[in-house]
Amino acid sequence: MxxxxxxxxxxxxxxxxxxxxxxxxxxxxxxxxxxxxxxxxxxxxxxxxxxxxxxxxxxxxxxxxxxxxxxxxxxxxxxxxxxxxxxxxxxxxxxxxxSTVEEKRDILPKKIQKKNVVLGLIGIALIIGLCLTWIVFSRKHNSIQLQNSYTKDSISKQDVKAYVIEDSIERPIDLNQAANEITVPTKVVVRSPFYEKKQVIISPNNPITAIELKPNDYALMLKAFMKSDIKDWQTRKEQLQKILSDDLEVIVLLPNDLGAEYFNKNEFSKKLIVPTPSLKKMKIVSVQLDSSNKISFLRIAHEE
Structure with a gap:
């Protein structure tokens, strides 16, 4: 090694x-x-x-x-x-x-060593063939990457929804599918509870390989609170006071279409200060901010 x-x-x-x-x-x-x-x-x-x-x-x-x-x-x-x-x-x-590995390799019979060399060459040939196939395939099938505009890190497509705007009507689409099937310049809107809305034009003559989204810092902080283990209750409580509006409304959609639960700021903060395993299984699906950019409305669903 x-x-x-x-x-x-x-x-x-x-x-x-x-x-x-x-x-x-x-x-x-x-x-x-x-x-x-x-x-x-x-x-x-x-x-x-x-x-x-x-x-x-x-x-x-x-x-x-x-x-x-x-x-x-x-x-x-x-x-x-x-x-x-x-x-x-x-x-x-x-x-x-x-060193032990090298010693064992040295005492292998020459026939076995020769066989391993042949198998290795075959493996290399297969890898090269797969790489060439991927290159040809990727040229025919474009892929649009989502990136954080500040860090340039990749964004999970699970957190983002894309829509084609046709006659003022938004129709959900898959970004990669759109990159291959759109034949005329088309207006596409990208939405996410954790990033600001972005509108782009996808054109076959001017393909897009990446879309940068500006993060909603407070929403991402809230996501981290919901998924992380508690370390400092007092610090978390103070941070929640800064990012949540006093008039916060939270709607939690119950599984199996059983309805929804309502929480105000105080009730929801208590759930976040001492998170439970069930809280980690929830995901934010909608976020609204007030005039001071604090979170004023949340819609949360249970992950499948």
Whole structure:
């Protein structure tokens, strides 16, 4: 195992360590947000008494491919974060494993080694064939990506709905399907409870590969409250006072079409301050803001 391969392994363990402190995060380095980066910097500082910069994380941890190994002093910090003494000690644990593998490989009969080489070549040929097929397919079938306009992180299509406007009537569509089937310039509206509404024109002569959406910060904070484990009740209570309107109305749609429940600000805040497992299974489907940009109305449904 090379040092660069060990670094990839270390990155995965660092992410697992981060999720111990922030168990509500279930993503990977690719969709690691700017807030997650700030959380990680704070967590590393608390556990190691040392610091890393946002730029360093963007340069070395977020990329899927690393072309070179970071400085040893930074690797030592990451190792300390995962409760290893230093990078050299981390490498030392991996060396016997890789050496044993090489020794076993050396004593394999030559016929078996030759067979493995042939199988490896066949596997490489299959991978190349699949990649070429994907390239040809992707050229024929466009895909529209949704991105946070600030962080450029991908946005889940589950949180976004798209509509084609025809004669002042909105018709729901699938964005990827629209990218392939629209034959004339068409007005499309993208809506989400967590992002501001965006209107775009999709045209076969001017294809769109990405749509950037401006986040609704308070709605995203509320989503995090509903999905995360409680850490500081008092802090959460104070934050809720800032983002929720005093006239807040909350409608919770009951499953199986059994009706709906109503909550005011005080009642809903109590549910968020001490969240329950059932709260984590709910999702925000509609958000409205008042004149001061505080959340004044919420519609919530149970996730299937």
């Amino acid at each position: 090379t040092e660069l391969e060990l670094f990839y392994q270390l990155k995965n363990i660092v992410l697992e360590q981060y999720q111990k402190s922030y168990p509500f995060y279930t993503g990977n380095w690719k969709n690691f947000s700017s807030q997650d980066i700030l959380n990680l910097i704070d967590d590393i500082q608390q556990k190691t008494k040392q610091t890393v910069s946002e730029k360093w994380i963007y340069t070395h941890l977020k990329p899927e491919v690393n072309v070179k190994l970071p400085r040893k002093d930074m690797l030592d910090i990451l190792c300390a974060y995962i409760e290893e003494t230093q990078w050299d000690a981390y490498k030392f644990k991996a060396i016997p494993i890789s």
